[in-house]
Amino acid sequence: MTSPTATLLLSCPDRRGLVAEIANFIYSHGGNIVHADHHTDFTRKIFLTRLEWQLEGFDLSREQIAPACEQLAGSLQANWQLHFSDTVRRLSIWVSRQDHCLLDLLWRQKAKEFTAEIPLIISNHEDLKEIAIQFGADFHYLPITPDNKAEQEEKQLQLLRDYQIDIVVLAKYMQILRHNFITRFPNIINIHHSFLPAFVGAKPYHQAYKRGVKIIGATAHYVTDELDAGPIIEQDVVRVSHRDEIADLIRKGKDLERIVLARAVRSHLQNRVLVYGDRTVVFG
The missing domain is CATH 3.30.70.260 (ACT domain)
Structure with missing residues (x-):
């Protein structure tokens, strides 16, 4: 249109x-x-x-x-x-060491699969700096420890203001945001590597392998104070078998994570998601 x-x-x-x-x-x-x-x-x-x-x-x-x-x-x-429709939203992608979701979003943005600017990438590690440079985004390295978390989150909030960011996408950012941060900047999408509400928290593929599941999934949701419990935007699953080891679950899961996160970001940018309570309606 x-x-x-x-x-x-x-x-x-x-x-x-x-x-x-x-x-x-x-x-x-x-x-x-x-x-x-x-x-x-x-x-x-x-x-x-x-x-x-x-x-x-x-x-x-x-x-x-x-x-x-x-x-x-x-x-x-x-x-x-x-x-x-002609308002172009500004995204900030946050990452740790894994690059698959970051690269997927950057590629899709360059291919104009969704309309947005991505001027800012923030990480608690320096590993993915070259990817940010390659795609023309500014990269800010802010290491996080229990002692400096509050201080670093203040710097992150200032960067979001400086870059006029509309939405933060946690693309495998392996940190839990504090209540104070979420209250001041609530527009955050996260990708979790399980079919929530199953296997909340750390190492869900290891949890799934231990339980011998036959299906693994990925979930994109808005971030709230309760860990991995925000309103769900998008989910998908893939079958696994008794022959799959943890490495196989991780490999298959990464493919899902890319797709699910991209769908969620696209739906949000197209103004198709309506949150009510702890639920969403995602209009087609």
Whole structure:
């Protein structure tokens, strides 16, 4: 789609007539809806929607759309987000020593599989500095110890401000972020190398091998205070057998990690993910 669009993500208590009411808001201002997705969680009695419309012919300016959405959301007791398709988000990728997810995201960004800038890579090791240089991103090495964690996180937050970062992607960054950091910068996606909620924490492939599982997986989720328990964005699995050793599980798992993380990042950048409570709706 060449002409810019606006996307409204909205969740509110369910009741009759919501689809018509929200669609009429766009129609009444001359908007042409190009994508509309809805879901009702009947257990929680919550209605969730994603509406995307063309800005061409819409009689509200960009500056006027947000106040109008605020008024609509207030009448519906709704949580809402507004995004514009021509806004290019800025990503910071955080890594430790493993390069497979980092390289995959950088390649996909260069191939224009998703629209974003990646100006900043942060690591607690120096191993992947050359990859950052190769792809034209600034690399900042901030080693982490129990004694300097709070201090280094303050430096990380300052870098996110300096580079005007919108979203952090933990691409095998083997550190747990503190509550204070997450509170001040909550827009974080992590890749975990298991099919959550199974095998939380360290060495999940070793845990899976010990249990003799027949399927292993990978999970991309938003980061919260509870370890590996944030709202899930994307998951996938692959079969393993009794002949597979831990090294085979790791090799197969790395392929999954690349794919699952890329899907999650793409869905987030395309404004397809709506979080409510500890769950998500990912609109197609």
